[in-house]
Amino acid sequence: MFRTALRNVLAHKARLLMTVLAVMLGVAFVSGTLVFTSTLSDATQKSSQKGFDGVDVAVQPHRPDTAGAAPGKAPGLSQALLDRAGKVPGAAGATGTVDGFTAIADKKGRQAGNGTSARGRNYYPGADGKDARFPMTSGTAPKGPHEIALDSGTAEKTGYKVGDTVRLSVDGPVREAKISGIFTTDDGAVSTGGSLALFDTATAQKLFAAPGEFSEIDVKAAPGTSQDALKAAVDKVLPDTARSVTGKKMADDQAEMIAKSMDSMKTGLLVFAGIALFVGIFIIANTFTMLVAQRTKELALMRAVGASRRQVTRSVLIEAFVVGLVAAVTGLLAGIGIGAGLRALTGALGTVPEGPLVVAPSTVVVSLLVGTVVTVLAAWLPGRRAAKIPPVAAMNSVHAAATTKSLVVRNAIGAVLAGAGIACVLGATAMGTDGKGLMGLGAGLLMIGVFVLTPLLSRPLIAAAAPVLRAFGISGKLARQNAVRNPRRTAATASALMIGLTLVTGLTVIAGSVQKAVDKMATDALKADYVVSMATMGPLSPDVAKTLAADPKVTAASPVRSAAARIGGQSESLTGVDGRTIGELTDLEFAAGSLDGLGAPKTNRAVVDRDTAKEHGWQVGSSFETAFEDGKKGRLTVSGVFEGNELLRGILLDTSVLTPHQQHPTDAQVLVKAKDGASEAAKDALTETLGKNPAISIKDKKDVSESIAQAINLLLNMLYGLLAMAVVVAVLGVVNTLAMSVFERSQEIGMLRAIGLDRTGIKRMVRLESLVIALFGGVLGIGLGVFFGWAAGELIGDSMSTYELVLPWGRLGIFLALAAVVGMLAALWPARRAAKLNMLAAIKAE
Numbered sequence: 001m002f003r004t005a006l007r008n009v010l011a012h013k014a015r016l017l018m019t020v021l022a023v024m025l026g027v028a029f030v031s032g033t034l035v036f037t038s039t040l041s042d043a044t045q046k047s048s049q050k051g052f053d054g055v056d057v058a059v060q061p062h063r064p065d066t067a068g069a070a071p072g073k074a075p076g077l078s079q080a081l082l083d084r085a086g087k088v089p090g091a092a093g094a095t096g097t098v099d100g101f102t103a104i105a106d107k108k109g110r111q112a113g114n115g116t117s118a119r120g121r122n123y124y125p126g127a128d129g130k131d132a133r134f135p136m137t138s139g140t141a142p143k144g145p146h147e148i149a150l151d152s153g154t155a156e157k158t159g160y161k162v163g164d165t166v167r168l169s170v171d172g173p174v175r176e177a178k179i180s181g182i183f184t185t186d187d188g189a190v191s192t193g194g195s196l197a198l199f200d201t202a203t204a205q206k207l208f209a210a211p212g213e214f215s216e217i218d219v220k221a222a223p224g225t226s227q228d229a230l231k232a233a234v235d236k237v238l239p240d241t242a243r244s245v246t247g248k249k250m251a252d253d254q255a256e257m258i259a260k261s262m263d264s265m266k267t268g269l270l271v272f273a274g275i276a277l278f279v280g281i282f283i284i285a286n287t288f289t290m291l292v293a294q295r296t297k298e299l300a301l302m303r304a305v306g307a308s309r310r311q312v313t314r315s316v317l318i319e320a321f322v323v324g325l326v327a328a329v330t331g332l333l334a335g336i337g338i339g340a341g342l343r344a345l346t347g348a349l350g351t352v353p354e355g356p357l358v359v360a361p362s363t364v365v366v367s368l369l370v371g372t373v374v375t376v377l378a379a380w381l382p383g384r385r386a387a388k389i390p391p392v393a394a395m396n397s398v399h400a401a402a403t404t405k406s407l408v409v410r411n412a413i414g415a416v417l418a419g420a421g422i423a424c425v426l427g428a429t430a431m432g433t434d435g436k437g438l439m440g441l442g443a444g445l446l447m448i449g450v451f452v453l454t455p456l457l458s459r460p461l462i463a464a465a466a467p468v469l470r471a472f473g474i475s476g477k478l479a480r481q482n483a484v485r486n487p488r489r490t491a492a493t494a495s496a497l498m499i500g501l502t503l504v505t506g507l508t509v510i511a512g513s514v515q516k517a518v519d520k521m522a523t524d525a526l527k528a529d530y531v532v533s534m535a536t537m538g539p540l541s542p543d544v545a546k547t548l549a550a551d552p553k554v555t556a557a558s559p560v561r562s563a564a565a566r567i568g569g570q571s572e573s574l575t576g577v578d579g580r581t582i583g584e585l586t587d588l589e590f591a592a593g594s595l596d597g598l599g600a601p602k603t604n605r606a607v608v609d610r611d612t613a614k615e616h617g618w619q620v621g622s623s624f625e626t627a628f629e630d631g632k633k634g635r636l637t638v639s640g641v642f643e644g645n646e647l648l649r650g651i652l653l654d655t656s657v658l659t660p661h662q663q664h665p666t667d668a669q670v671l672v673k674a675k676d677g678a679s680e681a682a683k684d685a686l687t688e689t690l691g692k693n694p695a696i697s698i699k700d701k702k703d704v705s706e707s708i709a710q711a712i713n714l715l716l717n718m719l720y721g722l723l724a725m726a727v728v729v730a731v732l733g734v735v736n737t738l739a740m741s742v743f744e745r746s747q748e749i750g751m752l753r754a755i756g757l758d759r760t761g762i763k764r765m766v767r768l769e770s771l772v773i774a775l776f777g778g779v780l781g782i783g784l785g786v787f788f789g790w791a792a793g794e795l796i797g798d799s800m801s802t803y804e805l806v807l808p809w810g811r812l813g814i815f816l817a818l819a820a821v822v823g824m825l826a827a828l829w830p831a832r833r834a835a836k837l838n839m840l841a842a843i844k845a846e
Helices: 002-011 013-050 079-086 152-158 201-208 227-235 247-294 296-304 309-349 361-388 391-396 404-463 466-485 487-524 542-549 610-616 655-661 680-689 701-744 746-754 759-799 809-835 839-844
Strands: 057-061 091-097 099-101 103-105 118-123 136-139 147-151 165-169 174-183 195-200 216-221 242-246 530-534 554-567 570-577 590-593 605-609 623-627 633-642 651-654 669-674 696-699
Touching: 013 247, 013 309, 013 361, 013 701, 057 227, 057 247, 079 091, 079 216, 091 118, 091 227, 099 201, 118 201, 147 152, 147 165, 152 174, 152 195, 195 201, 216 227, 227 242, 242 247, 247 309, 247 361, 247 487, 247 701, 296 309, 309 361, 404 466, 404 487, 404 759, 466 487, 466 759, 487 701, 487 759, 487 809, 530 680, 542 554, 542 669, 542 680, 554 655, 570 655, 605 610, 610 633, 651 655, 669 680, 680 696, 696 701, 701 746, 701 759, 701 809, 746 759, 746 839, 759 809
Parallel strands: 118 195, 147 174, 570 651, 605 633
Antiparallel strands: 057 216, 057 242, 091 216, 099 118, 103 165, 136 174, 147 195, 165 174, 530 669, 530 696, 554 570, 554 623, 554 669, 590 633, 605 651, 623 633
């Protein structure tokens, strides 16, 4: 039986090619994902660990998590604590560190460096006057507030050299500084495309913390002292507002964090690989079903000469194992190539540190197992079905039709699964955001149920195309009959395309609806002409709001400032706004009360959104005690309850009440209303007012909407690219099915040619059959995708008040057209093959 299985594999190489390709693509996706994420994780971990090489124990700020503690940030670390930590037994010295965001403008005024990876840090000289972390390659260390040192990578990219003057921004206002030196660094952020500027310690403390304070103290161990022993010694001199951690623990935590972030990426990519493999299962099952059907007489003869059912099934599974193994090995090699290509691409873009290609043993094992197991499982049912055919019946008929009983059982099971799936999805929509798990279960059950019911659905849906197919004469009529002749095969072929289009359509519906909700939020809730923020969405200096408010071209401006608080023992967030102008800049819908008096002097008034009011049982006139960021307590009175939106929600109060309790007040954004409204000229004027700052973003309503749309479209395009793998596999399935169908109908095609149907008619018949099958799968996929998009939107609507369902009819039409294109392309080779059949040879073929 083993030799027979191998002979069958070698005898049907061309027929199994599509199956090999389908499995290979899925395995290549899996192995490529594993190779790329392993390589990326290894390189990032090694790069980040370099930063801990000189750190044996790190002292960090810490605020006890108790009800009596102030809710704000822990105070910085003092110079006195640094001196004490550097003198404990076993310490060889200590270094104080303070850092934060620093955008460097290149010579064209654009930001150098990669977004949030643009950092600034202090240069902390040791006894020799040098900081060992940052060796200077030219120039000297920075001295005074008007000097910086720049990393060599950024200097090379921008063309800056020692003595040049650069423009930079830390929290909004533009500053100028002279480059005193160029240095090298092992900092992982720099190696991934970021930039690093060094200030003298006093300047860095003023910019990023407070005079005399550090954000971290790194203690170096003396020779012979372990990190744990040094930590124990350091702990004895630490106050309650600081804690220590060993360098090894920090490196391990960093590695774990990187591994977790890689896991989420890996999981996302593997989901799409799984989809491609799932689609491939239909092709494999189809292929082996047809191969087994074509060898029915051969298998019957084997049964007649003594082969048992188990042996027949085993021979099919051995054949599948060989095919799966070949496909898995090929896919593994292709995946390693994909991983190497992605690594080279990200390396060229400068977004990841350098590192070798990592092919873990687990990657090899998983890839080989996935390829072989998926193929064997998909071939098990056709093999079992073949073994059940009685030898006499099989020798009398090449094709054994499915019994009425089996179809009834299948349809009953499909109806139960589909009904349960719809019930779960509808139940999840009623539960709101708590129904995510039930929604996932329902979606899975409904997809399986529709797949099981596809043979039943194929007849009425394909019959609906009959009026159109009649226009193509006898070719159209034959195409329709061929499409429904074997409903199970048609169903399996269409289902492969259906899965891909379901996901694409569902994601598109959700994305379009979210975009519409964002547009509505920007239009309805925002009356301001511009939203000003840091390009990285980092903290914005209050000076920006003051500068804009003083501009004669600005009629109203308000900062949006957040601060931690504690109310009733629970952590809360307060939002500070300019109570005098916020009404001109936003359009809040009030259920009770109003914004009136929010900015009145010496009044501790607050307005709260409906959800917050409901949670605490507040109404207009209610007062509550809050512990501010500095630990001091005060009472606030509710003067209004409004409907929260994506722009403003929670507890709003005037900045005059909030700011005195903040040691370092910063804004998230500033809302601005221009004198002459939004225009390019007004935007240019604001840009000029803020010093042409590369770190600041000035967006009008259209820009806000477009930035969200750009992010959504980027995500969608990535998902489309990933799902394209499933569509490619589905195309292979259509090609495979049609090729097998042409082979099975050789005699029939020969007879059609003999009675007058020309080669053009034969080609048209096969192409129309393919088109009908593809459109059948497309209609099912788009229908399910719209349903899932609607259901998911019901969950999103609970947290986004402006959400409403939007059906992108244009894109849905494109998807259906693409399904038709898939059908036409997939039919090219089978149609050409059918037209080339020799009619006499085909008629004589068995």
